[in-house]
Amino acid sequence: MLRRNVMLAAILILTGALVSACGGAQSGLVGLTPGEVLFDLSVIEIKGATDGIEAPDTNPETLSSGYRFKPPGKYDADNPDKWQVSTYMFSPSALTVMQGDEVTLRTFVINGDQHSVWLEKPDGSKATEAEVVMNRGRQYDITFTASQSGYYTLHCVEHAPTMNATILVLPTGK
Numbered sequence: 001m002l003r004r005n006v007m008l009a010a011i012l013i014l015t016g017a018l019v020s021a022c023g024g025a026q027s028g029l030v031g032l033t034p035g036e037v038l039f040d041l042s043v044i045e046i047k048g049a050t051d052g053i054e055a056p057d058t059n060p061e062t063l064s065s066g067y068r069f070k071p072p073g074k075y076d077a078d079n080p081d082k083w084q085v086s087t088y089m090f091s092p093s094a095l096t097v098m099q100g101d102e103v104t105l106r107t108f109v110i111n112g113d114q115h116s117v118w119l120e121k122p123d124g125s126k127a128t129e130a131e132v133v134m135n136r137g138r139q140y141d142i143t144f145t146a147s148q149s150g151y152y153t154l155h156c157v158e159h160a161p162t163m164n165a166t167i168l169v170l171p172t173g174k
């Protein structure tokens, strides 16, 4: 079974919940068996600029290496009051799968020249043997078996601690 996006997964989960509510077998999420799941992710950078309020006292770049800050005077030569912030992120950054799924995170890099990406299991160990170095304009697959229920976290080294994606693995009850 190949599921391609989280919306379909959500529908399947809802269907399973309804089946359970209607007196189906009580063994976890009815009708869902582990399968292959493919997600398409993008690496993006979102930006916001203003001259409507003063720049923050704390430089956002001290909060995360994923944040960028162009202060007043350095952002717009024609408008010394204007400033900009931005952040790198995975989109989508929250996914749901079933325990036992073979999951592929197919990731295309739109913004940022390099992201070194690794995957953390719910127990804190690494699900990827090495960091996957992702460069702009290229597509990369990270494939893993969601053997543990809980939260897997996709991390970017260069833009830690805020450039993450979370994959919630629902237990099958088996």
Ligand SMILES: [Cu+2]
Residues within 6 Å of the ligand: 088, 112, 114, 115, 116, 156, 157, 158, 159, 163
């Ligand atoms: Cu990054």
